[in-house]
Amino acid sequence: MKNVDKRILIIEDDLSIALLERDYLHIAGFKADIATDGMEGLEMVRSKAFHLIILDLMLPEVDGFELCRVIREEHDIPILMVTAKSDDIDKVRGLGLGADDYIVKPFSPNELVARVKSHLARYDRLTQSTQTNGEIYIKDLQINPTSRQVFIKGKELEFTNKEFDLLTFMALNPNQVFSKEQLFEKIWGLDSMGDTATVTVHIKRIRKKIESDTANPEYILTVWGSGYRFTGNR
Structure with missing residues (x-):
């Protein structure tokens, strides 16, 4: 599946950051939607099909930790967690709730796109693979x-x-x-x-x-x- 067929959801309350992320994803050939609070993000996840979610931890309404837990219970797609904190406890907590990876602000938009591509490529190989290994x-x-x-x-x-x-x-x-x-x-x-x-x-x-x-x-x-x-x- 080409990038143009991939839709990314950006859940980020800082609109300027969200728009920058969306622009870089568009340049890379992805479709991207934006939600600026946790409740809006959850509603979008439940109403549209996404291939990957970029999830900020510090969100109004529903924080990123709780949102990650709910999304993981309902969907098995890559979740890239974004945090402004470098504390290991936040990383460990996010991964423990089902996030696949995390990236710490400030980060290069090119690094974000590279992470997105890597996780999507691996997810595709896993879900489309016709493995012959026995049980x-x-x-x-x-x-x-x-x-x-x-x-x-x-x-x-x-x-x-x-x-x-x-x-x-x-x-x-x-x-x-x-x-x-x-x-x-x-x-x-x-x-x-x-x-x-x-x-x-x-x-x-x-x-x-x-x-x-x-x-x-x-x-x-x-x-x-x-x-x-x-x-x-x-």
């Missing part, structure tokens, strides 16, 4: 790469796109140690554009879902000083 069974864990479903003891679990991608990649490469940098590049594909803390947050969220005891994980192990390893014992 993965490891202990009580079952992963279906084709239907993008995860089960523990037969019970289906809810996973965001990035959580599923990270879990599946590691499960398909068992007993290999991957650094946070390697996992970030493999799953997010942004090289140095971003923060590897994203990986730590997603690993923690995955463990909460698949591990019976997160203090003593049996699937995703931490290799101190090196990264993470998925156990391949079936």
Whole structure:
């Protein structure tokens, strides 16, 4: 699908910033709509089809954190979180609510467009791919790469796109140690554009879902000083 077929929703209360973002997205060939408060943004998400959402955290009516949580419950599309704060707690909270990535103000409009392109390209590959990998069974864990479903003891679990991608990649490469940098590049594909803390947050969220005891994980192990390893014992 070409950029012209992609529609982006910008939820940003500073109209001058929103218009600048929209202009750069238009130059890159995207369609873009603007919502200037949380309620308007939620109404637009529910009434129109969007391929990606650029979501500012500091919004009137409904803040970005709550909006991210609601959108993620209803839609499985990339959410790029925009924050004026560099505090890790805000990043961790946003990622924990289902955002796929974050970018800190002030940022280059070209960087924003690059992030948008990267996430859309990866989302397309994931949703349009006709994977031939069979189901993965490891202990009580079952992963279906084709239907993008995860089960523990037969019970289906809810996973965001990035959580599923990270879990599946590691499960398909068992007993290999991957650094946070390697996992970030493999799953997010942004090289140095971003923060590897994203990986730590997603690993923690995955463990909460698949591990019976997160203090003593049996699937995703931490290799101190090196990264993470998925156990391949079936």
